[in-house]
Amino acid sequence: MTALLDGFRSRVLAIVCEGRGVDGSLGSVAQNRAITAGRFRPSPSNAPLEALGVESLDRGVRVAPLSIGDAPFANNELSSAQLRVLSVALDVGYVQGDTSAFVDVKGTESAATVQYTARERAISDAETIKRALTLPAMYQDASDDPVIVEIHRDGASALTDLGDRVICRTIYSVTLQLSATTAYNA
């Protein structure tokens, strides 16, 4: 066993960056919602997008856990299954302004055009990620420990404009089922 959030982090990056479900192995609904590998890329060194070199920024993803708590469930410490609610921010970066060389274009995008529409790209991608990340078939696996019970978007996807870049932050509420007998500190 590894640390508490290792598996969760790997699963999120598998869905968002590595094309989990694209091959149809998780069902047709998951295949429809799956995100092609390479559309997004993990932030190198897991660096904050605000400080990241612009060459690594466009559609760079950072998973940033914010908090964990027991609420709103009654918490019986003697129960073998422990439910926890994790709040995690998913940040996605976009270059904006006259920097077309740094735009990671996908599909029919043209760098010369989309460099000026970073906000529209961010909103569009936020929905793409949301529909993939919140589908149980995509994130659930009975062999997980802790088990990812449920993921939903908590509030709105919000944009932060830093001049040369836009960062879209979406906060997800994640319910985890922990095993009372696992220490999660290996």
Added chain:
Amino acid sequence: MADNAAARNAFRAIADSVRRIPETLGVRATTVTIRVRAYSGPVGQQGVTLSSTTDTVLDPIPRVRQVSEGQRGYFGGGILSASTGALRVGEYEVGPITQDFPGGGYTPGELAPAGGVSKRVTVLLSGDEFASGGEEFEIVQMDATRPFRTMLLVARARQGT
């Protein structure tokens, strides 16, 4: 009156010769390298690999001095910061570097090559101050407005590929 480029080039050649003297005397302990990494696709994307690394070692070796210990930051580190137990993004001034002239010097484009989504440009500083193998910096300010010199201000950046 027309610009006298020939005279400017002659002065630059003289300046370049003068700037070699400290190197000859052995007082330029820090070497400066412009490192350009090219990748097979967007940096950090799944399956993308490093295609090539192109190093340009500045000649003559320019002066390097720390101008600020910098702010605490994610990419901080290095010998000095390790000794104080804090991650600090140190800032260094590099220069004067002679502007290009026939037979030597550097253009702004050579000192700060154009970047791209599949290319990463850093300034590698190597020497007593820095960790073994050198530490990587990014240019945060460049002043090439003077006729005979270019000055760079660099700050510590993400290390490695």
